Structure formats: structure tokens, C-alpha cells
Amino acid sequence: MAQEAEYIKAHYSKFEQLLTQFVEIRSVSNADDDMTACIDFLKTTFEKLLNAKVTLVKTAGLPSLVAQINGTSNHTVLFYGHYDTMPGGTRDLWETDPFKLTLKNARYFGRGVGDNKGQLMAQILGIYTYIQLHGTLPFNVAFLVEGEEERGSVNLKTTVSSLHETLLKQVELAVVVDGSINQNDEHVVRLGNRGLFGFELITKTGENDNHSGNAGNIMTSAAIKLVAVLRKLYDFDEQRVLIPNFYQGVPQGKEIKTDLLEALPFDKEQISSQMGLKTIPDKMEFYQRLMYQPTFNIAGINGGYTGKGLKTVIPHQANVKIDCRLVGNQNIEIIRKGLETVLAAEIQSGEVSINCLGAIPPSTSDLSKSLIDTFAAIIKKATGSVVIEPVMAGTVPNYVWTEVLKVPVVTIPYANYDQHNHAPNENMTKKDFIDGIKISYELVNSLFK
Amino acid sequence: MAQEAEYIKAHYSKFEQLLTQFVEIRSVSNADDDMTACIDFLKTTFEKLLNAKVTLVKTAGLPSLVAQINGTSNHTVLFYGHYDTMPGGTRDLWETDPFKLTLKNARYFGRGVGDNKGQLMAQILGIYTYIQLHGTLPFNVAFLVEGEEERGSVNLKTTVSSLHETLLKQVELAVVVDGSINQNDEHVVRLGNRGLFGFELITKTGENDNHSGNAGNIMTSAAIKLVAVLRKLYDFDEQRVLIPNFYQGVPQGKEIKTDLLEALPFDKEQISSQMGLKTIPDKMEFYQRLMYQPTFNIAGINGGYTGKGLKTVIPHQANVKIDCRLVGNQNIEIIRKGLETVLAAEIQSGEVSINCLGAIPPSTSDLSKSLIDTFAAIIKKATGSVVIEPVMAGTVPNYVWTEVLKVPVVTIPYANYDQHNHAPNENMTKKDFIDGIKISYELVNSLFK
Structure with missing residues (x-):
């Protein structure tokens, strides 16, 4: 010893x-x-x-x-x-x-x-x-x-x-x-x-909720507005972030240390089971996504009536919490500016407000x-x-x-x-x-x- | 007397x-x-x-x-x-x-x-x-x-x-x-x-929530899936429902009793104020929208962490409650079938389930x-x-x-x-x-x- x-x-x-x-x-x-x-x-x-x-x-x-x-x-x-x-x-x-x-x-x-x-x-x-x-x-x-x-x-x-x-x-x-x-x-x-840029979007479409019968087609649900706004930030078909310059600084080519990834342990079945997922990508794809690619995650979304059954209300406010994991040299200030640019009209009109919830560079x-x-x-x-x-x-x-x-x-x-x-x-x-x-x-x- | x-x-x-x-x-x-x-x-x-x-x-x-x-x-x-x-x-x-x-x-x-x-x-x-x-x-x-x-x-x-x-x-x-x-x-x-067709969509993208760092890009947020699915039901740009045959039976032309609409009272300022809205359409448009056009309202949306600040979680389940006011001869059974058709793949895979929350014909x-x-x-x-x-x-x-x-x-x-x-x-x-x-x-x- x-x-x-x-x-x-x-x-x-x-x-x-x-x-x-x-x-x-x-x-x-x-x-x-x-x-x-x-x-x-x-x-x-x-x-x-x-x-x-x-x-x-x-x-x-x-x-x-x-x-x-x-x-x-x-x-x-x-x-x-x-x-x-x-x-x-x-x-x-x-x-x-x-x-x-x-x-x-x-x-x-x-x-x-x-x-x-x-x-x-x-x-x-x-x-x-x-x-x-x-x-x-x-x-x-x-x-x-x-x-x-x-x-x-x-x-x-x-x-x-x-x-x-x-x-x-x-x-x-x-x-x-x-x-x-x-x-x-x-x-x-x-x-x-990876780094983290977390933010909250709040949409507001009126001063108070309204009955969905009495005001349906006159007032827009803040949750409808929220989805409309999210589409400006993220391409849900291509699963790609639309915020200008978001991908600037993401590692490419030799910046990705594939030799180190290859040496990592990987038990597909064990990881799938732990994550509660039916399937996960193969090893190299798995680690590249986790280590070299940024994310756009909706961590929480909320608006209107969320109890049992239906309450026929048009909510005047809704919000979404988004966290983006960042990689390589992605820059939070550039992304934040891109976000404000793409939502400039909605911010100006008061329909959307943004709160920063976390900013830690990669x-x-x-x-x-x-x-x-x-x-x-x-x-x-x-x-x-x-x-x-x-x-x-x-x-x-x-x-x-x-x-x-x-x-x-x-x-x-x-x-x-x-x-x-x-x-x-x-x-x-x-x-x-x-x-x-x-x-x-x-x-x-x-x-x- | x-x-x-x-x-x-x-x-x-x-x-x-x-x-x-x-x-x-x-x-x-x-x-x-x-x-x-x-x-x-x-x-x-x-x-x-x-x-x-x-x-x-x-x-x-x-x-x-x-x-x-x-x-x-x-x-x-x-x-x-x-x-x-x-x-x-x-x-x-x-x-x-x-x-x-x-x-x-x-x-x-x-x-x-x-x-x-x-x-x-x-x-x-x-x-x-x-x-x-x-x-x-x-x-x-x-x-x-x-x-x-x-x-x-x-x-x-x-x-x-x-x-x-x-x-x-x-x-x-x-x-x-x-x-x-x-x-x-x-x-x-x-x-x-107007009638009412209310339903709930529940998306499920895994068996449990995951940490957005550890599983970001591997697991999809159920709220991301929810927005993706909503886009199949509603055109958020044109504000038009995409469910097949949804608009079948909506009154057209002479079915709209414009003479009765003209005779209705209308105080734009009072109504805007009561609804808490900056502006509302003019009288004829206002009443046509309320009486002769169907709605697609998100009455509630919910998923993931909705408390203060940020919890970096990938939610495995999210839901949205939608209520559609129906007009004229719109048919709930036709709409329900259209809904199931447009989401057939997601229902089949278990990613989406639908609950009916209310069905009252116009x-x-x-x-x-x-x-x-x-x-x-x-x-x-x-x-x-x-x-x-x-x-x-x-x-x-x-x-x-x-x-x-x-x-x-x-x-x-x-x-x-x-x-x-x-x-x-x-x-x-x-x-x-x-x-x-x-x-x-x-x-x-x-x-x-």
C-alpha cells in the first residue's frame, strides 16, 4: 500500500x-x-x-x-x-x-x-x-x-x-x-x-381575460400569440433556431474532438432506460449533440385555465420559459440582441416582454x-x-x-x-x-x- | 295601467x-x-x-x-x-x-x-x-x-x-x-x-422529465412537440384553422342576416373598455365575427416548470385546452374526425392523445x-x-x-x-x-x- x-x-x-x-x-x-x-x-x-x-x-x-x-x-x-x-x-x-x-x-x-x-x-x-x-x-x-x-x-x-x-x-x-x-x-x-441562456417570454393580449363565447374572434388568446411568437424563434419543422446569429461560434470540423468522443463509454440501452426514452441516437451522434450542439428547450409553458376539464376563457397573458445550452464560442450578448431584433415589433407594441433568467457562457x-x-x-x-x-x-x-x-x-x-x-x-x-x-x-x- | x-x-x-x-x-x-x-x-x-x-x-x-x-x-x-x-x-x-x-x-x-x-x-x-x-x-x-x-x-x-x-x-x-x-x-x-367543441391535446415525449443539460438535444420537450402539433391544426399567420372540413357549414352570403346586425346597438368605446382591449373591429365586422364565424381559442396551455425563475428541465408531458365556437351548420363529428386524421401519425405513435372536453352543436x-x-x-x-x-x-x-x-x-x-x-x-x-x-x-x- x-x-x-x-x-x-x-x-x-x-x-x-x-x-x-x-x-x-x-x-x-x-x-x-x-x-x-x-x-x-x-x-x-x-x-x-x-x-x-x-x-x-x-x-x-x-x-x-x-x-x-x-x-x-x-x-x-x-x-x-x-x-x-x-x-x-x-x-x-x-x-x-x-x-x-x-x-x-x-x-x-x-x-x-x-x-x-x-x-x-x-x-x-x-x-x-x-x-x-x-x-x-x-x-x-x-x-x-x-x-x-x-x-x-x-x-x-x-x-x-x-x-x-x-x-x-x-x-x-x-x-x-x-x-x-x-x-x-x-x-x-x-x-x-455548455453554457446557458435562459429567458422568459410573456405575451399579453388585453387587460383581462374574457369569456371565449362573448369575445371569441375579437380578442386573441395570449397563448395563441405565444405560439405565433415562438414560431419566429424556432423552426419547428427543421428543429432549428431562427434567432439571428444564434449559431455563430458553434464548433465545426476539427473543433469537434471525435477521438475523445470515441473513447467515451456508451451503453445505449442503459442510457435510454435512464432517460425514459424509447430510443436515443448512436454513440457519436449522441455525444456530438450533447457536447457540440446548442439546444432550444421549452422548460415551461403556461397560460389560461390549466385545471380539470374546460373553462371557456380567453387568457390575456401567457408565458414560456426557454433555456438554450450554448457551445463553443456562442455569444450570449449576440443572441440576446438577435432575440430582441426578431421580436422588436411585439416588444414595441407591448404584446411581448422578455425576462432574462440566466446567462452563463460556454x-x-x-x-x-x-x-x-x-x-x-x-x-x-x-x-x-x-x-x-x-x-x-x-x-x-x-x-x-x-x-x-x-x-x-x-x-x-x-x-x-x-x-x-x-x-x-x-x-x-x-x-x-x-x-x-x-x-x-x-x-x-x-x-x- | x-x-x-x-x-x-x-x-x-x-x-x-x-x-x-x-x-x-x-x-x-x-x-x-x-x-x-x-x-x-x-x-x-x-x-x-x-x-x-x-x-x-x-x-x-x-x-x-x-x-x-x-x-x-x-x-x-x-x-x-x-x-x-x-x-x-x-x-x-x-x-x-x-x-x-x-x-x-x-x-x-x-x-x-x-x-x-x-x-x-x-x-x-x-x-x-x-x-x-x-x-x-x-x-x-x-x-x-x-x-x-x-x-x-x-x-x-x-x-x-x-x-x-x-x-x-x-x-x-x-x-x-x-x-x-x-x-x-x-x-x-x-x-x-354558437356551438362549442372543446378538446385537450396531451403530448408525451418520454417516460419522465430530464435535465435540460444532460439530455438537451436527445430528448424533445413535450412543449416543443405541443407547439409543433398546434401548427398542424392552426395557421398562426393567416389565423385559419387547418383541421380538414372545419369550415364546412359556416354561413355565407345571404345566410348572414346583415339587416339584423345593423339594428343591434354598438358602443365601440364601452365594449373595448369592458373587454380590456385597446381596439375592437367596427360594428358590422364585430358582430359578424361573434355571430357568424367560428373560433379557435387556446383556453389553457401547460407544461414543465411554471414557477418563478428557471428550472432547467425537459418536460415529458404538456397539454393544451382548445375551444372552438361553431356556427351555422358546422358539424362536430366531421371536425372531430378531421382532427384525428390530421394527428393520426402522432396518435398512433403515442406522442399525442386527445380528450373531448365538450361538444354542443350550434x-x-x-x-x-x-x-x-x-x-x-x-x-x-x-x-x-x-x-x-x-x-x-x-x-x-x-x-x-x-x-x-x-x-x-x-x-x-x-x-x-x-x-x-x-x-x-x-x-x-x-x-x-x-x-x-x-x-x-x-x-x-x-x-x-
């Missing part, structure tokens, strides 16, 4: 105790829970375990924490995590108390254990193990831990901007430890992610081939296997590292695929928690060797 | 007492209230006041009542009304107790006073007054009073069918006393009404010109003015008279325009209650003179 594995084993009850303490401090960002207690616990932990210099950073919302640990070279690597969690949700749907850490069937159950407390604690403990065994770190490490990830990281960009020339000035590489590993329980190196890391290989080797050494994912289909705000801090970013999630984050019975397997500690140790050990 | 007016005045406290008793028996059909007490009260009233032969008619739901009063000629006229009411609704929104008849500002307030108890009682009292003054009726009168109008008259067609060859065999003309007079407080003769009376003039003269004599409306924009099940009983039908509402039926503070003006008694008297007096 390697020395770090032995050390982890010998001190595991202490490690587990730290995880327990962290999870049991409620830190639901949307409830303004015990956020101060939580960040204080983290501050003490960074100071005591890693001898870090800790700075609490005020934001317009909940504070962030920066921890700096000096190493023996000039390299500086930033690790990102968050200390806030989603709400516990319906207690009855949990098999254990969401705010007690419970070990059951080799999994730790508790709100936030997977997203992101277990992953963050594994990083701290991996680096702690390194320091215990080797005295000092081979390079400088900084942590940025925010408290509003579950609010959509609404102040992260501003925070990173404000620290760009100060605490984070020396950073040359960002490592994000969040998300889930793949369905085969293989750890992954994630090089990019992120593609500029990680060099050799650095990708290094990360892959580190993970393989620590866990036995590794998969390189060129793009994550979902969205994380990694653009703050590439666009604001202007450094490459890599995402290395530690939590199991079925962590059930944001849902009842959130969990992290004991194996993945320990693997996370090992990866963190190995990152420090090998990154700049 | 005419003798009937004097009689009404002299006996008004008794008349008001009868109205009070009737309104104060709760008869909410959707609550299975004191329905028996209500129909028993009516039976006694018909027997005592009009010396009628009363038959209670069982239905699959609540019973109907047939009252027959013999006259001196062979003519037989049927009057239709209903003894059930809508629920009281939220008590706090009422200024008076909905189940106490309260006279306030020259209006009677109470649930059902306008719809339809006050109108039905006015008929009984008008005929009663005639009998008191003249001894016998000049023709046979039959009443059909149902108890499920507020449930959509679900058993009326069956009831009328079953009585066609028995109690209602001699009927040659149906008079429906329900609805509201016009906004200028003028009594109206209504010759027809009704156009075959009333002769001379009979229309007679009705107009009767109302003018009783109330001082009259307006002939060729078609009511809303829907009532008058097809049971024209199609099942195969007799002409005319609708003569007694209640004021602002009766607030189905809403809090339902009322009938004292003037309109008395006018109703006078019209009923005059109908018996002059119809076959």
Missing part, C-alpha cells in the same frame, strides 16, 4: 469526523442558514490543517473564502468549491436525517455531502495528507470557496474580478472539483462545458495536450482508471476562470454519478470520498513534476 | 315571497344540495298556482320536472328553465348572504336569482297572472325544468329524447328563458347560438319571419323596447330542441346584463323580474292571437 493510502487509513476516523462536522452545519444558501458558522468552520479547518492564510471576501450576497498555502515553487493553482447547499426538501422523502451524516451501505448520506462538501473536504484532506508526509507543498495552492453556487453563482464573476489583481493574481490554472463522475464509476477529466479550456495527459495520469494513478470528457453537457460558471481570470480550467468531479444532489437522499460513496482524497494528494504530488 | 300590471302590483308581496322561498332552497347541482326540496317546492308551486299536471322525470343524474297546463286551443308551447345553481363561491366576496334573498338598490341579490330561479319564477307568475285574470290559457303550455344545467346539461339530450314521443309529443315551439338581456338594458329575441332556429315579429311585438309591448339578435356568441344546448325535439326555438332572457351569474353578488333587478312577469303574461296573451 502506498504511504498516502496508509496515512489515510490510519487517520480515517478523524477525516470522517471532519466531514460529519461540515455536513451537519446547515448552509442552505437560499435560506440564509448557519452560513457564518459554516464559513467559520472552514476558515478554522484551512488554518489548522493546512496552515493556510485565510481571507473572507464580502460579496453582494454571502461571503466567499480564499485560502492560500505557500509551496516551494512559483507555480500557483486555484481550487474552486462551494460551502452552500440546496434545501433539505421534503423530509419524508429522505431515508435518513438530511442534516446528520449517516453511513449506510458504504455511502455517506446527507444534504450537501456530494454537492459539494464531501468533494471540498476530500481536497483539504488530500493536501493535508501530503503536508503530513512531505512537510511542504511543491507549489502554491489557493482555494476559492463560494457560498452562492446553489443560487447560480450570482456574485462569482464580480468576486473573481475583484480578486484578479490581488489574492488570485498569481493563479495560472484553475481546478474545479464539483459535479459527478461517469455512470461506470470512472473518474473523469472535463475540459469544457467554457472551453485551453489546457495543453501535455497538461491533459498529466491530469489523466494523476487520476489513473489514484483511482485505477480515467476518462477524458471534452465537454460537459450541463452548465457550470467556468467562464469566470477562462474569461475573467484568463487561465485554463479543468473540472475533476469526485462524487458518484448517483449522488442525488438537489434531490432527497443525497449521498457520496465512501470509496469516492477516499478516492477524492487520493486524487487531491496525487495532484499536489505530480502536477508540476 | 294595464290590468296585468295592476294585478302584479297588488299581489307583489306574494310574488316576492315565492321568489325568496325558491332562492333560499340551496340547489347547487355540483354539491348535490337540497335538490329534492327544491324540485318539491317547484312541483307544489306549479300545481297550486297553475293547476299543472306535474311529472318528475328521472335521469342518470338529477331529476327533471315536466309541468303541463292545458289551454283552449291545440297549440303547445314548451318553456325551458333550470332549478340548479352554481356554488355560492367565496362568502367574503359577497356583499350579502348568497342563500338569503336580499333586496338592495332595487336589485335582488342571491345565488341563482338571475340564473335561473328569478327568470323561471317570472314565467310561472306571468302565466299565473293570466289565469287569474282570464280563467284559462289560450294554448297548452309545458315546462321542462332540469337540474343539471350548471353541469353542462349532461343528461338533457337523453331526457328530451325519452320524452319526445310522450309528454313533449305535442310541442311545436320551444321558448328558452335563460341568459342576459343586452348592455343597454333592452330585452332581446335570440334566434340562435343552433339556428327555423322561426318564421311572422313568429319573430310576434315575439318582438310581445316584448316591446311588455317592456317598451326590443332587439332581435340573430345569434348568441356564447353556447347553450338549444340543439336539443331543434335536432332532438325538431321544433323551432327562441331564447328570451329576462335577467339584466350585469346579473353576475356564476360570480359573487349574483343579482336580478326588481325591474327585470317584473318585466319578466309581464313578458310571460303577454306571451300567453298574444302568441297565437
